[in-house]
Amino acid sequence: MSAFPRPAERAARTAHQEFHLSQRSAVVAGRAGVEGSPTRDESFGSAGTSADLDRESFADLAVLTRQRITLLYGSAAGLAARSQVITPPASGEQHVLNAITVGDFDGDQSADLAVSTGSVDLVMVFRGTGTAAPPTLQLTFSKVPPGKTEEEQIGNALAAGDITGDGRDDLVVGTGSPSEMDSYVPGFFFVPGSSSGLDPAKRRFITRGTSGLAPKGARVGDSFGNALVIADFNRDGFGDVAVGDSEGSNRASSCEDVAPCAGAVFVLPGTADGPTTRGRQHWALSQQGDYGGWDYEVSNNFGASLAAGDLNGDRHIDLAIAAPFDFTDKGNLGPGSVYVLYGVKSGLGLAGLQVWSQRTPGVKGIAKGWRPSRPPEGFAAGGLQILQCDNGSASDLLVHTGGDRSSRGSVNVLYGSARRITTRGNQLWHQDMPGIPGRGEREDRLGRVNAGYFG
Ligand SMILES: [Ca+2]
Ligand SMILES: [Ca+2]
Ligand SMILES: [Ca+2]
Ligand SMILES: [Ca+2]
16 A cells, blocks of 8 residues: 655546555544535435336336425336325424435335435335335334434435345435534434334444444544445345445544545445444545645545446446545645445455546546635535446446536546446536536536436
């Protein structure tokens, strides 16, 4: 493992920066003074997910607005031949829905929906009918950990998958990104599925302080659980949980009060009892030195979002990790990059690590960091997805750059292949290009909705 490059060396960085990421066995959590929380897009399409809800073999789309879930049903003719709107019951305060995921929590082969609300700190579970009838509200439960109050429960992360290997999907729910005033250690809930659906009575709360995860434990200011993905990285039949902690510290001393830490990603193996810290993996950027009072390479938000899929067609699941402000230099937020870890038999490994950004030769778009007049572009600040976009055996990586073009947003498509991701055929999509309907407007943040195969 080489030392992290100093600023003068960074100009020479190229696409394959294999020195850049380390898997560490020793983890130290740090305190971060965090500059606000991620902006939540409150308009149509702020979050979405796809699945075959009515079991007609066409992918359907579930899209959140502030207070409603819109279901758009696919058909042979494409998407939205039919739609439904679900308005969750009000509960005193106004709901603001902020995340949605699909899983089969009761194992009846019909897709169920889990939706989280930031404002009233609830997770709502809708049981799928597997027919044209809409999913029905089955249960709600709080994200607030036992013994805690309601503050700062602003989690945007939800993921479903079978962690316990019983054929029923389980749910993980992040409890939030920290804010500057935070007095709360975030984490995620594991909620197991059962024959009657999710069983919140059996939920477990996991933080960076959970035994065996990080030697120095959790600290206020962590963001452990800000992103969650379930995938069976080591192919043992149990879904493993990849957890982003984009503001967690990787070094012995705490981060500067004025800046978030550099971030980390943990992978917790699945077992019949749920996620375990035994055999967990920890991925973090190397850090060293201080530059002008700023911790070098703080603020790059490594782990802000995650996506899992097979990007080289070898049937081992690979993990893409967003660092939307990577290349941060002396406090100026950088234009961001995406790290891709490839899976091998034992799970994720460093072999074949790739780092992609708009500075990578052949990748479309212009990398722009922070300037006083505008926000940084944030390559992958709008999230990541791994989807099959062509007819190849490898899946492809979609990088949503929410801050691009005055927050109009754009999507880079990087195609996977037997040789991993390459720049070949990579595309940059935005609303002002020929053939794309509509016109790009500020704050559109194109590309924040998950996609699927609709026809
Ligand atoms: Ca079901
Ligand atoms: Ca399960
Ligand atoms: Ca596994
Ligand atoms: Ca793979």
